[in-house]
Amino acid sequence: xxxxxxEDQQFVQQTARDYLSEYASxxxxxxxxxxxxxxxxxxxKGVAEMGWLGATVPEEFGGAGLGYLELVLIAEELGRALAxxxxxxxxxxxxxxxxxxxxxxxxxxxxxxxxxxxxxxTFAFAEGPGDLETDAVATDYADGKLNGEKIPVLDGDAAxxxxxxxxxxxxxxxxxxxLEGEGVTRTVLESFDPSRSQAKISFSxxxxxxxxxxxxxADLTSRLLDRAAVLMxxxxxxxxxxxxxxxxxxxxGRYTFGRPVASYQALKHRLADxxxxxxxxxxxxxxxxxxxxxxNDELPVSACSTRVAASDAFCLGAEEMIQMHGGVGFTWExxxxxxxxxxKLLSLALGSPSAWREKLIQRLEASDAA
Amino acid sequence: MHFEDTPEEAAFRAKARAWLEANAELxxxxxxxxxxxxxRADEETIRRAKEWQAKKADAGWACLTWPKEYGGQGLGxxxxxxxxxxxxxxxxxxxxxxxxxxxxxxxxxxxxxxEQKTKYLPNMIRGSEVWCQAFSEPDAGSDLxxxxxxxxRDGDEWILNGQKIWCTGAQYCEWGMxxxxxxxxxTKHAGLxxxxxxxHTPGIEIRPIKQINGGQAFNEIFFSDVRIPDSxxxxxxxxxxxxxxxxxxxxxxxxGSGGMGGRFRDLMRLARELRRNGKPAIQDSAVxxxxxxxxxxxxxxxxxxxxxxxxxxxxxxPGPEGSIGKAVGAPLLQEIAAFAVELQGPMGGVxxxxxxxxxxxxxxxxxxxxxxxxxxxxxxxLKNIIAERVLQLPPEIRVDKNKPFRDIPTGPPGK
Numbered sequence: 001x002x003x004x005x006x007e008d009q010q011f012v013q014q015t016a017r018d019y020l021s022e023y024a025s026x027x028x029x030x031x032x033x034x035x036x037x038x039x040x041x042x043x044x045k046g047v048a049e050m051g052w053l054g055a056t057v058p059e060e061f062g063g064a065g066l067g068y069l070e071l072v073l074i075a076e077e078l079g080r081a082l083a084x085x086x087x088x089x090x091x092x093x094x095x096x097x098x099x100x101x102x103x104x105x106x107x108x109x110x111x112x113x114x115x116x117x118x119x120x121x122t123f124a125f126a127e128g129p130g131d132l133e134t135d136a137v138a139t140d141y142a143d144g145k146l147n148g149e150k151i152p153v154l155d156g157d158a159a160x161x162x163x164x165x166x167x168x169x170x171x172x173x174x175x176x177x178x179l180e181g182e183g184v185t186r187t188v189l190e191s192f193d194p195s196r197s198q199a200k201i202s203f204s205x206x207x208x209x210x211x212x213x214x215x216x217x218a219d220l221t222s223r224l225l226d227r228a229a230v231l232m233x234x235x236x237x238x239x240x241x242x243x244x245x246x247x248x249x250x251x252x253g254r255y256t257f258g259r260p261v262a263s264y265q266a267l268k269h270r271l272a273d274x275x276x277x278x279x280x281x282x283x284x285x286x287x288x289x290x291x292x293x294x295x296n297d298e299l300p301v302s303a304c305s306t307r308v309a310a311s312d313a314f315c316l317g318a319e320e321m322i323q324m325h326g327g328v329g330f331t332w333e334x335x336x337x338x339x340x341x342x343x344k345l346l347s348l349a350l351g352s353p354s355a356w357r358e359k360l361i362q363r364l365e366a367s368d369a370a
Numbered sequence: 371m372h373f374e375d376t377p378e379e380a381a382f383r384a385k386a387r388a389w390l391e392a393n394a395e396l397x398x399x400x401x402x403x404x405x406x407x408x409x410r411a412d413e414e415t416i417r418r419a420k421e422w423q424a425k426k427a428d429a430g431w432a433c434l435t436w437p438k439e440y441g442g443q444g445l446g447x448x449x450x451x452x453x454x455x456x457x458x459x460x461x462x463x464x465x466x467x468x469x470x471x472x473x474x475x476x477x478x479x480x481x482x483x484x485e486q487k488t489k490y491l492p493n494m495i496r497g498s499e500v501w502c503q504a505f506s507e508p509d510a511g512s513d514l515x516x517x518x519x520x521x522x523r524d525g526d527e528w529i530l531n532g533q534k535i536w537c538t539g540a541q542y543c544e545w546g547m548x549x550x551x552x553x554x555x556x557t558k559h560a561g562l563x564x565x566x567x568x569x570h571t572p573g574i575e576i577r578p579i580k581q582i583n584g585g586q587a588f589n590e591i592f593f594s595d596v597r598i599p600d601s602x603x604x605x606x607x608x609x610x611x612x613x614x615x616x617x618x619x620x621x622x623x624x625x626g627s628g629g630m631g632g633r634f635r636d637l638m639r640l641a642r643e644l645r646r647n648g649k650p651a652i653q654d655s656a657v658x659x660x661x662x663x664x665x666x667x668x669x670x671x672x673x674x675x676x677x678x679x680x681x682x683x684x685x686x687x688p689g690p691e692g693s694i695g696k697a698v699g700a701p702l703l704q705e706i707a708a709f710a711v712e713l714q715g716p717m718g719g720v721x722x723x724x725x726x727x728x729x730x731x732x733x734x735x736x737x738x739x740x741x742x743x744x745x746x747x748x749x750x751x752l753k754n755i756i757a758e759r760v761l762q763l764p765p766e767i768r769v770d771k772n773k774p775f776r777d778i779p780t781g782p783p784g785k
Contacts, residue, residue: 001372001373001374001375001376001379001448001676001679001680002371002372002376002680003371003373003676003677003680003681004371004680004681004684005371006371009371069371244761248761248762248763251763252763252764259764259767260764262763262764263763263764263765263766263767265750265753265754265766268753268754268757268758268761268763269750269753269754269757271757271761271763272697272752272753272754272756272757272760272761273753275694275756275760275761276694276697276698276756279670279674279694280666280667280670280671280674280698281670282674283669283670283671283672283673283674283676283677284666284669284670284673286371286373286673286677287373287669287673289371290371290372290373293371294372302669304662305665305666305669305670308662308663308666309666309667309670354659356662357658357659357662357663357666358655358658358659358662360662360665360666361652361658361661361662361665364638364661364665365638365652368635368638
């Protein structure tokens with residue numbers, strides 16, 4: 001057992017932190033939030049140049065050929081910075097979908113563009129309120145055409161290509177669709193976190209091609225979401241760490257009754273609870289990151305644990321951040337709400353924590369029976 | 371980064387496992403987990419525990435991390451954990467050495483003179499002598515440094531007077547360690563000195579305390595003109611607080627890294643066997659959500675313990691981060707026990723081992739759990755430690771600072 005990241009990996013993280021502190025300040029996030037832009041194009045270009053978009057993609061497809069242990073550390077930094085870019089959709093979902101299910105031809109065609117950032121990808125699975133029921137998905141795929149409606153699709157208006165969960169005569173299947181092609185209509189939705197855009201996408205006879213084997217969509221979706229849960233989990237952990245740091249800083253400097261508010265046990269104990277929640281998430285995250293990097297049998301259960309613990313930690317951090325800032329925490333001017341919005345959005349983006357708790361128990365039951 | 375054994379660790383595990391299999395019996399799924407605090411330690415149990423420890427010492431499996439020159443094995447923390455993990459799978463007498471080996475031995479190694487280490491460590495390792503910790507007092511628990519058991523120098527000796535409380539296992543221990551107040555004119559923390567005490571010295575009276583769970587792990591110890599040779603002082607006069615901190619940091623580490631993995635499996639089994647809303651409880655979504663939360667937090671502290679261990683195995687002493695395992699783990703134990711009892715409906719209130727599911731172990735757990743949240747640092751003290759030492763938040767406002775100890779206000783005498 002060795003739970004330290006290597007020096008090279010720590011270097012990747014430090015580089016990411018330095019880069020983002022220069023190019024992804026809260027003002028960058030706020031600028032996207034207060035405009036109609038779906039994301040910050042300069043930052044997107046920058047992270048592409050840093051090689052992060054293709055971190056785990058083999059070099060032959062234009063990637064950096066790094067491992068998942070590097071990618072989780074980059075994710076953590078993006079989370080700390082609230083980077084307003086479609087990284088999770090394009091990297092954790094679309095790129096991963098191609099890596100686990102794409103044909104050689106599909107990889108050749110899409111991966112280099114995804115790595116360079118000229119193409120943004122996403123994964124369209126939800127079909128309205130409620131958690132995903134893979135078997136009940138209504139979007140229909142037949143004879144190379146896709147019909148149906150996906151809502152919400154994170155980064156759906158920014159993306160040029162989407163992996164879509166659909167139903168074919170063989171059962172749930174994944175397909176790839178050119179979102180700029182015919183038969184695709186996109187409607188931008190007002191996002192809970194306007195620094196991450198969301199859309200409704202309607203397909204009306206849109207040309208689509210199978211991604212992976214027909215009828216394997218349920219299994220592929222499950223595998224894809226597990227991988228994304230770990231990666232996004234580190235973004236959430238990074239965000240949670242930042243809420244703790246900023247809240248600490250604020251409460252140390254704010255005085256009431258002649259002393260810093262950070263000196264009251266009522267706050268100290270809650271900040272200690274938050275710290276513990278972040279450690280619980282981080283430690284589960286380490287285990288899952290190791291499982292992901294080795295692609296071993298521990299991944300399905302640890303992905304659920306990470307997803308829940310990281311969602312809980314970030315939401316707790318963001319809620320406490322506003323509460324401990326007091327009135328100013330509720331103003332548009334302070335950054336607390338940027339974290340508050342992002343925390344909730346990410347906690348729901350891959351399905352609710354409740355759904356992941358349920359999935360966790362299903363998997364524990366299955367492994368117990370085995 | 372990886373969680374699996376390195377080839378060396380795997381080889382060590384296999385070697386440990388082979389020895390254990392040859393010398394002990396594997397614990398079955400229905401065998402109760404070990405009585406960790408030795409709460410039911412009668413003479414026969416103590417005899418068996420000593421026998422097992424001697425066997426381990428003879429075969430080179432005792433106190434693995436301690437230096438070789440005193441009878442340890444000079445191995446790393448990682449090997450120690452590997453051995454403990456394997457040992458926990460066997461049916462063995464309670465570990466009456468948890469305090470001696472987990473906290474007091476490391477304190478002696480860190481602060482003892484050569485003579486003290488040579489004198490005490492070999493018997494501690496072999497287990498022929500059991501050690502207890504006499505720290506808390508009726509008026510000094512969370513505020514340990516408020517202790518008032520006095521140590522007055524008399525030539526080459528010290529004379530001890532006062533009362534200690536919550537001393538686990540004192541009734542069967544040969545030796546104890548304690549901080550006492552050697553200078554009431556000094557400020558609170560500066561007036562303490564740390565001692566090793568022979569528990570059979572005249573003037574020591576031990577009274578067991580009956581707990582809410584019926585056990586009697588704890589004792590009160592009364593000291594009346596107890597004479598201790600100065601050669602039993604551990605650390606310099608006035609340095610008692612620093613020595614005590616070493617003990618406490620090791621204590622939190624050893625409590626925190628315990629984990630509760632085995633009990634989660636029992637909890638799942640309970641949920642499968644019992645019924646709720648006309649179906650097995652495990653099919654009830656509220657039960658499933660709760661089980662998931664428990665699993666995630668249990669794993670979270672287990673892996674946090676591994677992270678600490680991994681860092682420690684590369685050098686360093688236990689720091690305040692070790693407090694997280696207990697701060698999260700102890701309340702979690704209580705929550706788990708409460709949930710397991712609730713799952714049983716009216717039967718949850720039946721402690722009868724013959725009638726209650728899983729031999730009443732959850733009722734026992736529920737009655738024991740409050741103690742875990744208090745012993746070795748209450749939840750509240752641990753959160754203060756995390757807040758102040760890890761997060762560097764402002765310390766509590768102290769009215770007792772920079773005052774001679776005797777001038778610090780106290781409450782009225784307790785009952």
